[in-house]
Amino acid sequence: MNKREFLKGAIVFFPAGGALAALARQAMGKETGSAPAKDANGKKGYDPASHFYGMGVDIDKCIGCNRCAVACKAENDVPDEPFYFRTWVERYTIARDGEVVVENISLGARETTTQDAREIIRTFFVPKLCNHCQNPPCVQVCPVNATFTTADGAVIVDAERCIGCRYCIQACPYGARYLHPTTKTADKCTFCYHRLVKGLQPACVEVCPTQARIFGDLKSRASRLVRFRRLNKIHVLKPQLNTEPKVYYANLDGEVR
Amino acid sequence: MRIPEQVNRLAIVIGVLAALTLVTRFVLIPRSLVSTDLHWAAATQREAIKPVKFAGSTACQDCHEDVALKKAKSFHRALSCEGCHAPAARHADDPTAVKPPAPRDRKFCPVCHAYDPSRPTGFPQINPTAHNPLKPCVSCHNPHDPVPPKVPRECAACHGQIERSKAVSSHALVACTTCHKAPEQHRRSPRSALPSKPETRDFCATCHGQGTAAAGAPKEAPKVDVAAHGGRNLCWECHYPHLPEGRL
Numbered sequence: 001m002n003k004r005e006f007l008k009g010a011i012v013f014f015p016a017g018g019a020l021a022a023l024a025r026q027a028m029g030k031e032t033g034s035a036p037a038k039d040a041n042g043k044k045g046y047d048p049a050s051h052f053y054g055m056g057v058d059i060d061k062c063i064g065c066n067r068c069a070v071a072c073k074a075e076n077d078v079p080d081e082p083f084y085f086r087t088w089v090e091r092y093t094i095a096r097d098g099e100v101v102v103e104n105i106s107l108g109a110r111e112t113t114t115q116d117a118r119e120i121i122r123t124f125f126v127p128k129l130c131n132h133c134q135n136p137p138c139v140q141v142c143p144v145n146a147t148f149t150t151a152d153g154a155v156i157v158d159a160e161r162c163i164g165c166r167y168c169i170q171a172c173p174y175g176a177r178y179l180h181p182t183t184k185t186a187d188k189c190t191f192c193y194h195r196l197v198k199g200l201q202p203a204c205v206e207v208c209p210t211q212a213r214i215f216g217d218l219k220s221r222a223s224r225l226v227r228f229r230r231l232n233k234i235h236v237l238k239p240q241l242n243t244e245p246k247v248y249y250a251n252l253d254g255e256v257r
Numbered sequence: 258m259r260i261p262e263q264v265n266r267l268a269i270v271i272g273v274l275a276a277l278t279l280v281t282r283f284v285l286i287p288r289s290l291v292s293t294d295l296h297w298a299a300a301t302q303r304e305a306i307k308p309v310k311f312a313g314s315t316a317c318q319d320c321h322e323d324v325a326l327k328k329a330k331s332f333h334r335a336l337s338c339e340g341c342h343a344p345a346a347r348h349a350d351d352p353t354a355v356k357p358p359a360p361r362d363r364k365f366c367p368v369c370h371a372y373d374p375s376r377p378t379g380f381p382q383i384n385p386t387a388h389n390p391l392k393p394c395v396s397c398h399n400p401h402d403p404v405p406p407k408v409p410r411e412c413a414a415c416h417g418q419i420e421r422s423k424a425v426s427s428h429a430l431v432a433c434t435t436c437h438k439a440p441e442q443h444r445r446s447p448r449s450a451l452p453s454k455p456e457t458r459d460f461c462a463t464c465h466g467q468g469t470a471a472a473g474a475p476k477e478a479p480k481v482d483v484a485a486h487g488g489r490n491l492c493w494e495c496h497y498p499h500l501p502e503g504r505l
Contacts, residue, residue, distance in 0.1 A: 158300035
């Protein structure tokens with residue numbers, strides 16, 4: 001490189017660098033403009049750090065009407081196809097010979113049960129959803145930090161960062177995640193985060209006709225969930241995995257996986 | 258010892274490259290690209306501002322006070338309005354522009370009330386194909402206060418079996434005394450004063466006949482051509498009057 005070429009390069013490089021620096025400053029400016037420290041919905045008074053949400057499910061109250069799954073799809077624009085769910089309801093049928101049949105009634109299988117002809121000793125419904133674990137395996141496996149736990153205890157996915165690698169879908173022991181067919185990113189229950197910040201209940205809890213689903217704040221001294229945990233014998237799904245779920249089941253049968 | 262000129266130049270080039278790298282990493286690349294805290298906060302924010310579609314249990318009360326009050330005292334008190342009327346946040350914002358649907362179809366109520374062995378014991382369930390199959394549920398049960406309609410019970414104490422089968426039949430709302438004239442004494446001393454029983458085909462025609470024969474009959478009673486239907490047999494030789502089956 002001779003002197004002339006070097007100077008030419010420098011003349012092009014430095015103004016370009018200046019422009020880049022200006023862009024960078026602008027980017028920083030934007031960031032501070034929408035600082036996260038402000039409460040999440042722009043409404044005054046919501047402080048994520050002072051909440052920690054969980055859900056209670058009373059198996060004995062569930063009538064299997066599937067209103068929760070229907071409401072969830074409507075509220076969260078979950079694809080219509082019957083096999084995409086953020087929450088769903090399972091029917092457990094336990095026959096005398098001990099065989100357990102599990103059917104997802106949200107798939108439309110509720111009219112027919114394969115066990116009809118056999119002798120059934122007990123049968124019941126189990127609503128399922130993301131357990132919003134305190135120790136979530138799905139978050140651990142994400143290679144790009146696209147899924148995380150919010151300060152108020154909801155495990156959510158950043159669709160703009162998700163690369164659709166499906167690791168989290170594999171890692172979730174509860175089968176609570178699916179790959180959204182149009183965005184091609186992982187999608188899951190958010191506890192209806194957009195409703196929580198406005199003081200509303202998740203859509204599934206809202207429409208439950210028998211209060212089989214209870215929602216509340218574990219940090220509050222008097223929330224429905226705290227009361228629910230006080231008055232019932234509580235179990236969680238797959239406790240042996242140490243995921244520390246925040247969906248608490250009352251009257252859960254030992255056969256439920 | 259003098260450092261050779263070439264080494265000095267090389268050192269400068271390396272120094273400049275290193276400086277450039279550092280500047281790029283810490284100044285040029287916006288923090289939002291590398292800071293997980295910031296991108297998590299942005300994602301949380303995006304989640305928080307998504308539109309709400311279910312207005313929530315208290316949203317309907319202000320404008321539909323009558324319905325809300327009635328429902329609050331009924332068997333359906335724990336039901337959400339929008340569980341039946343579909344998400345209605347847009348209606349609550351602008352009631353005249355958007356009207357929520359009302360589920361008047363017979364297929365709707367059975368999502369909760371159809372008999373299903375997996376449902377908890379004690380939850381009120383019916384068999385939708387046998388429970389008054391000809392009418393929409395809301396014609397007998399107010400959806401906002403679904404007390405079962407008063408079935409005449411005065412004869413139930415002794416004729417329980419008949420009473421129970423009639424209560425779930427098409428004739429649920431036809432009183433026993435429409436078809437049987439029961440003297441007062443029948444209740445005290447049944448065998449000494451037996452009630453009347455319908456005797457002719459014309460009796461049933463008062464409700465099921467066509468044209469003027471059934472002038473004062475309930476309009477939902479299905480009509481048949483009495484002259485031709487069933488030949489010369491009495492109606493109750495084919496239809497059990499307390500649980501009439503009308504379709505094959």
